[in-house]
Amino acid sequence: FLKIRPRSSAGIGTVSFALDAKTAPGTEGKKGQKIKFSLKQVPPGISPAGCTDVPGRTVVYEPFLLGETEVTIGMWEAVMAWPGISEYGFTGAATSEGGANLPVANVSWRDAVVYCNALSAILGFHPVYYLDSEFLRPVKSVRELADGLDAVLAKPGADGFRLPLSMEWELAARYIDGMTWTPGGHPSGSETPYYEETRAQQYAVFRADAPAPVKNRASNALGIYDMSGNVWEWCFNEFVKNEVNTPGYAVYDGESAGKESDASGAERKRVVRGGGWIGTEYRLQIGGEFGSLPDLVQIQQGFRIAKSGW
Numbered sequence: 001f002l003k004i005r006p007r008s009s010a011g012i013g014t015v016s017f018a019l020d021a022k023t024a025p026g027t028e029g030k031k032g033q034k035i036k037f038s039l040k041q042v043p044p045g046i047s048p049a050g051c052t053d054v055p056g057r058t059v060v061y062e063p064f065l066l067g068e069t070e071v072t073i074g075m076w077e078a079v080m081a082w083p084g085i086s087e088y089g090f091t092g093a094a095t096s097e098g099g100a101n102l103p104v105a106n107v108s109w110r111d112a113v114v115y116c117n118a119l120s121a122i123l124g125f126h127p128v129y130y131l132d133s134e135f136l137r138p139v140k141s142v143r144e145l146a147d148g149l150d151a152v153l154a155k156p157g158a159d160g161f162r163l164p165l166s167m168e169w170e171l172a173a174r175y176i177d178g179m180t181w182t183p184g185g186h187p188s189g190s191e192t193p194y195y196e197e198t199r200a201q202q203y204a205v206f207r208a209d210a211p212a213p214v215k216n217r218a219s220n221a222l223g224i225y226d227m228s229g230n231v232w233e234w235c236f237n238e239f240v241k242n243e244v245n246t247p248g249y250a251v252y253d254g255e256s257a258g259k260e261s262d263a264s265g266a267e268r269k270r271v272v273r274g275g276g277w278i279g280t281e282y283r284l285q286i287g288g289e290f291g292s293l294p295d296l297v298q299i300q301q302g303f304r305i306a307k308s309g310w
Contacts, residue, residue, distance in 0.1 A: 006189070006202055008215075011223025013041035013310070015065055017123060019078035021100075035078045035100065039065035040223050041310050042172045049170060049245035051184040051287035057245050060171045066164055067304040069214035069225050070233060071107075071115070074100030079118050088118045089141030093297040101213040103231045103302045109270045109294035110142035112163055112234045112303040113152065119305070120160030128154050128162040128308075142295070150268065150294050154236075163236040164306040166246045166271045166289060173227045173274075173286040175220065182220070184287020187228035188274075189220030194284045204229030204284050208277040211300075228274050228284040231302030232292075235271035239291025246271050246289055269293055276300030 021033040042064050049057030076094055079085065093106045107115075117127040117138050127138040130153045139145060139152060154162065164172070173188040174181040185193045192199045203220075205212045206229045215225045227233075240246045269291030275283030278300055292301070 006218040008219035008225075009221050009223045011040045011219075011221070012043065014038050014068070014223070015041070015307075015310075019075065019122065020081070021074065022077040022081040035072075035074045037072075037075055038068040039305070039307055040068050040172075042066050042168070042175065042222060043178060045171055045175070045178055047171050047174050047181045048184060049167075049287065050289075051285050052244075053184050053287065054244045058167045058170045058174070060165075060168050062308065063310050064164075064168060065307040065310065066168070066172050066222075066224060067306070068219075068223060070103040070231055070302050070304050072100060072214055073098055073102050073104050076104040076107075076115070079115060079122060082118070082122050084121065085118060087140055088114055089143055090114060091142055091295075091297055098211075099213060101215075102211050103214055103226070105211065105231050105299055105302050106297050107234075107302055108142065108297050109163075109234050109292070110145045110150070111297075113139055113145065113236075114142060115303075116161045116163060116305060120158075125160040126155065126158040128158040128160045130155055146295065159308070161305045161307050163234055163303060166235040166237045166273065168306060169227075169233070169235050169271075169273050169304075170245060170286060170289075172222055172224060173220065175222050177221070182286060185285050187281075187284040188224070188286050189218055189227075194281045197281055200228075200281050200284055204275065204281075205277045206275060206279055206281055206284060211277045226274075227304075228286060229279075230277055231274075231300050232272045232276045232290075232298075233274045234292075234301070234303040235273060237271045239269040239271045239289070241291070243289075272301070 129139040131137040
């Protein structure tokens with residue numbers, strides 16, 4: 001039988017960046033090696049939420065950028081090779097072996113928050129995440145987050161990189177044209193439900209022995225890849241059990257962005273979405289929202305970066 005692969009989309013718009021690649025031993029001093037990555041434009045909107053498509057429950061008021069791919073090993077290692085990274089503290093568990101185009105895994109929520117601030121510093125943007133209400137102490141280590149019980153402040157107007165909010169993630173995963181939306185029981189980009197396994201495999205990596213390089217499957221309508229499958233993706237929000245879609249600030253503005261997170265202890269879970277390479281097709285549903293502890297490190301756990309505004 002002829003197998004037709006669905007065509008990927010270029011999306012609405014793209015903003016690209018580059019990092020100095022980590023060089024192999026013995027090649028230090030070589031110049032011009034870059035790790036390039038792109039973020040896709042996501043317009044604001046109101047979409048359904050959850051696997052049952054509750055109308056109007058996903059609300060995003062402002063445009064934002066979302067990673068074309070999950071953060072890769074190459075992107076992670078490039079940041080770890082930055083001379084200033086000694087000021088930042090991670091769990092040290094992140095995947096460091098494999099191809100540069102594989103998604104990085106074994107990343108805790110705390111690791112992801114620290115990475116976003118480090119990446120912002122490298123590329124000359126203002127960090128998003130802070131430990132104090134005066135926005136003088138940017139988050140620089142997982143230890144700081146643990147000691148502060150994961151209470152984080154997002155600075156209004158900061159132009160740095162951050163984790164997507166749960167509603168932002170779902171809106172981007174569902175997007176077709178801003179008027180119609182992919183149903184919550186589908187993998188992102190797919191025209192058929194998750195249980196149509198042959199079709200789901202064209203958009204997502206699941207029931208696999210290992211992760212696949214990013215962009216190995218078709219994208220959704222915004223040109224974003226692997227929102228279903230490959231690795232689970234952290235969102236910034238706390239996970240609220242039994243909610244159709246975790247409440248969260250849909251815009252980083254002066255009223256909401258500077259508020260402290262609701263976290264009152266390290267046992268508060270954070271949202272994870274999208275499914276991983278080991279899981280079944282059931283986890284690919286873009287309306288599915290799950291929670292994981294912020295210090296937990298798992299082999300299928302990665303993340304995708306976001307940035308406010310266009």
